[in-house]
Amino acid sequence: MPKKILMAGNIAIAEGAILAGCQAYFGYPITPQNELLEHMAKRMPEEGRVFVQTESELAAISMLYGAAAAGCRAMTSTSSPGFSLQQEGISYMAGAELPAVLVNVMRGGPGLGNIGGAQGDYFQATKGGGHGDYRLINLAPASAQEMMDLTMLAFELADKYRNPVVLLTDGFLGQAMEPVIIRQPVTELPDKPWAITGAAGRPKNVINSFEMEPANFQPRVSLLLQKFERIKQNEVRYQGIHLDDASLVIVAYGSASRSALTALKMARQKGLRVGLLRPITLFPFPYQILADLAQKVSDFLVAELSSGQFIEDVKLAVGLDKRVELASQYGGVPLAPETILETIERMSKVTIGR
Amino acid sequence: MTLDTPELDTVLYHKPEALEDYPFHFCPGCGHGIVFRLIAEVIDELKIKERAVCVASIGCTVTSYHYFNFDGLESAHGRAPAVATAIKRCRPNLVPFTYQGDGDLAAIGTAEIVHACARGENITTIFANNAIYGMTGGQMAPTTLLGMYSTSTPGGRQPSRAGYPIRVCEMLSTLDGPAYVARVSVHNPAAVRKAKQAIKLAFRAQLANLGMSLVEVLSPCPTNWRVEPVKAMDWLVEHLLPQYPLGEYKVIPAVADLKKESRRA
Ligand SMILES: Cc1ncc(C[n+]2csc(CCOP(=O)(O)OP(=O)(O)O)c2C)c(N)n1
Ligand code: SF4
Ligand SMILES: [Mg+2]
Numbered sequence: 001m002p003k004k005i006l007m008a009g010n011i012a013i014a015e016g017a018i019l020a021g022c023q024a025y026f027g028y029p030i031t032p033q034n035e036l037l038e039h040m041a042k043r044m045p046e047e048g049r050v051f052v053q054t055e056s057e058l059a060a061i062s063m064l065y066g067a068a069a070a071g072c073r074a075m076t077s078t079s080s081p082g083f084s085l086q087q088e089g090i091s092y093m094a095g096a097e098l099p100a101v102l103v104n105v106m107r108g109g110p111g112l113g114n115i116g117g118a119q120g121d122y123f124q125a126t127k128g129g130g131h132g133d134y135r136l137i138n139l140a141p142a143s144a145q146e147m148m149d150l151t152m153l154a155f156e157l158a159d160k161y162r163n164p165v166v167l168l169t170d171g172f173l174g175q176a177m178e179p180v181i182i183r184q185p186v187t188e189l190p191d192k193p194w195a196i197t198g199a200a201g202r203p204k205n206v207i208n209s210f211e212m213e214p215a216n217f218q219p220r221v222s223l224l225l226q227k228f229e230r231i232k233q234n235e236v237r238y239q240g241i242h243l244d245d246a247s248l249v250i251v252a253y254g255s256a257s258r259s260a261l262t263a264l265k266m267a268r269q270k271g272l273r274v275g276l277l278r279p280i281t282l283f284p285f286p287y288q289i290l291a292d293l294a295q296k297v298s299d300f301l302v303a304e305l306s307s308g309q310f311i312e313d314v315k316l317a318v319g320l321d322k323r324v325e326l327a328s329q330y331g332g333v334p335l336a337p338e339t340i341l342e343t344i345e346r347m348s349k350v351t352i353g354r
Numbered sequence: 355m356t357l358d359t360p361e362l363d364t365v366l367y368h369k370p371e372a373l374e375d376y377p378f379h380f381c382p383g384c385g386h387g388i389v390f391r392l393i394a395e396v397i398d399e400l401k402i403k404e405r406a407v408c409v410a411s412i413g414c415t416v417t418s419y420h421y422f423n424f425d426g427l428e429s430a431h432g433r434a435p436a437v438a439t440a441i442k443r444c445r446p447n448l449v450p451f452t453y454q455g456d457g458d459l460a461a462i463g464t465a466e467i468v469h470a471c472a473r474g475e476n477i478t479t480i481f482a483n484n485a486i487y488g489m490t491g492g493q494m495a496p497t498t499l500l501g502m503y504s505t506s507t508p509g510g511r512q513p514s515r516a517g518y519p520i521r522v523c524e525m526l527s528t529l530d531g532p533a534y535v536a537r538v539s540v541h542n543p544a545a546v547r548k549a550k551q552a553i554k555l556a557f558r559a560q561l562a563n564l565g566m567s568l569v570e571v572l573s574p575c576p577t578n579w580r581v582e583p584v585k586a587m588d589w590l591v592e593h594l595l596p597q598y599p600l601g602e603y604k605v606i607p608a609v610a611d612l613k614k615e616s617r618r619a
Binding site: 023024026050052054055056058059062063064065066067069070072074088089092096196197198199200201204205206207208209210212 | 374403404405406407409410416417419420422423424425426427428429430433436437438439440441443444445447448465466468469
């Protein structure tokens with residue numbers, strides 16, 4: 001029997017990273033992810049690995065860059081304002097094709113906002129966020145178990161594509177305690193012949209994102225773009241619930257999908273044929289899955305903890321002729337299942353009357 | 355008649371092995387090239403080419419890694435000490451050093467250098483102070499002298515508007531983490547020899563795991579000082595030396611021992 005332990009989402013991320021062979025962790029305190037940093041402060045030295053509490057998130061992202069360049073599996077974690085500070089460094093990492101894992105336990109914003117959970121960094125995390133033409137793989141866990149599992153997957157995908165991967169989660173999931181099955185540790189890490197390991201017995205390695213001549217730089221960006229296309233082809237992940245007979249589909253990720261699932265159950269009890277599509281990867285976004293669904297379903301309800309960010313991708317996927325409504329909270333306020341249910345009921349009535 | 359010259363096959367001077375066959379792109383009379391050569395000589399002498407890592411910064415030396423014949427990487431503006439920290443922590447056998455200008459180290463990167471020093475990271479920083487933002491065309495740097503012209507202090511740097519120059523070695527040597535902090539210059543051959551000794555000691559401090567070592571090198575930027583290359587050396591002596599006195603600002607006892615050792619050798 002595998003071990004099952006009750007743990008907070010933030011701790012599940014930390015343990016997932018250790019299981020995945022994370023060799024170095026860098027972070028700066030910010031609520032609601034502090035438990036993660038504190039857990040790593042204890043566990044990484046226990047495992048003989050690197051832990052540094054940095055002077056800022058800027059230093060954390062730069063250390064992450066250095067550790068990734070040195071060929072080590074490495075991670076940083078932060079929450080929204082810290083993630084904003086890291087954008088320049090993230091762009092450098094994408095440009096230099098460095099694999100690493102970035103955790104953003106999102107909180108209410110803009111500005112200092114508050115320490116409640118939110119999903120307001122959706123645009124920033126999934127569309128680039130820093131400068132230039134790049135994308136980050138974005139994984140969106142919806143339970144403590146997935147906090148662990150997707151953290152492990154994040155390390156795999158980062159190495160597979162030599163690209164930073166974001167674990168995009170929020171304060172509600174970070175702090176909620178749930179049972180987690182502890183996975184087997186990764187024992188074999190991939191070779192990284194490109195890494196900075198000292199030019200002994202091989203030509204020197206250089207890691208950069210710079211070409212003076214625009215005409216020489218463009219082909220490098222083109223290679224990145226080809227990589228992002230491969231990611232779109234190969235890495236779309238999602239979960240579908242009751243999609244077969246659904247006449248209305250809720251689309252939600254992360255914490256919002258938990259509220260949505262409860263709302264779905266309440267709606268089903270009332271005889272309403274409601275389904276749920278939960279993207280697990282936000283980039284790549286499951287556009288095609290949604291487009292296929294839109295062939296037979298015309299009512300979509302987006303539940304998100306932001307004021308209409310995620311909905312833009314859903315609309316793009318299902319087309320302008322579909323009804324796409326929003327049930328949202330923002331600014332750190334949780335989304336009650338009842339709020340989603342009300343919208344479901346209103347939409348269902350209108351559908352009947354149409 | 356015998357000429358008093360060495361045999362033709364006696365090599366007196368050669369390009370350091372640690373330097374790549376790659377032309378410097380610096381302006382005539384620029385100090386960066388001299389400092390690069392000194393670093394390469396030291397790396398040859400210490401036989402650490404296979405472990406050395408050049409952590410470049412942003413400035414005229416943005417592509418530092420191209421000039422050296424060993425591993426190297428770029429870092430974002432000001433962040434090189436954090437990048438070097440991670441490399442050293444993850445691979446303690448490597449010998450990373452940062453090469454940073456005054457804008458990079460003493461303005462945008464102030465936090466990173468202060469905290470790398472405070473943590474006593476076992477890395478080396480070579481800090482080229484030319485009192486100007488070279489790469490972006492001669493704007494005021496944190497080290498620009500009072501009254502000195504720059505494109506962003508067109509009437510000369512006025513403290514009422516632009517504050518005072520930062521003395522990096524003096525400031526960092528108040529911290530407990532650094533093992534070795536020194537300021538040198540490259541304005542004449544004697545100064546260059548001393549600069550090389552300091553750079554070598556800094557690397558030896560790292561090799562002996564003694565903590566952070568930093569060498570500030572006063573370095574001419576004739577282009578943005580708007581003086582001819584040879585006159586730039588005089589300008590440096592006349593203007594920079596009084597504001598930035600040369601010398602060793604911090605030498606912990608273990609580094610002093612290293613120095614004694616090399617004197618005996
Ligand atoms: C975040 C960021 N801000 C600004 C710049 C533009 N920039 C490039 S080099 C430089 C100044 C470099 O001056 P210094 O560090 O003194 O180096 P020097 O060129 O004098 O050797 C600046 C401001 C940048 N590349 N990145
Ligand atoms: S601008 Fe100044 S620092 Fe830059 S290469 Fe020219 S002389 Fe050197
Ligand atoms: Mg400068």
